[in-house]
Amino acid sequence: MLFKKEKVKDTVWSFQDVEYRRLTLSLKAHRDTLISECAQVITHEGCANMLPDGPDKDIELKKAQEAREHVRNLLAAYEADLKEYNAIDITKLNYYTGRAEWAKSHEMLEIAWSNAVSKIYK
Numbered sequence: 001m002l003f004k005k006e007k008v009k010d011t012v013w014s015f016q017d018v019e020y021r022r023l024t025l026s027l028k029a030h031r032d033t034l035i036s037e038c039a040q041v042i043t044h045e046g047c048a049n050m051l052p053d054g055p056d057k058d059i060e061l062k063k064a065q066e067a068r069e070h071v072r073n074l075l076a077a078y079e080a081d082l083k084e085y086n087a088i089d090i091t092k093l094n095y096y097t098g099r100a101e102w103a104k105s106h107e108m109l110e111i112a113w114s115n116a117v118s119k120i121y122k
Helices: 015-050 055-086 105-120
Strands: none
Touching: 015 055, 015 105, 055 105
């Protein structure tokens, strides 16, 4: 793990260490889910653009809209976790020796979108 202290035999994890670990895993999960949801938006919008007007196109547009709403919800959850993560007092960490910088929510959306595009168009 990034910024991990050398293992000391009797290192006790502080509350901040536990929160650091929980929030790091949560932020990673949000990032990975954002990438897959962005890919869903791109896929459903692309399918809808290829279909003629009708019920099939409406279904694809509805799926794309649902994926967009899920992306917005994920960004809100990411932002909330990021705020908690940045509020951790690093002086009280026993196991970890610092805090990595995570991207802001709009930057994370750009990263997720570009990763989704590169996954789709390999």
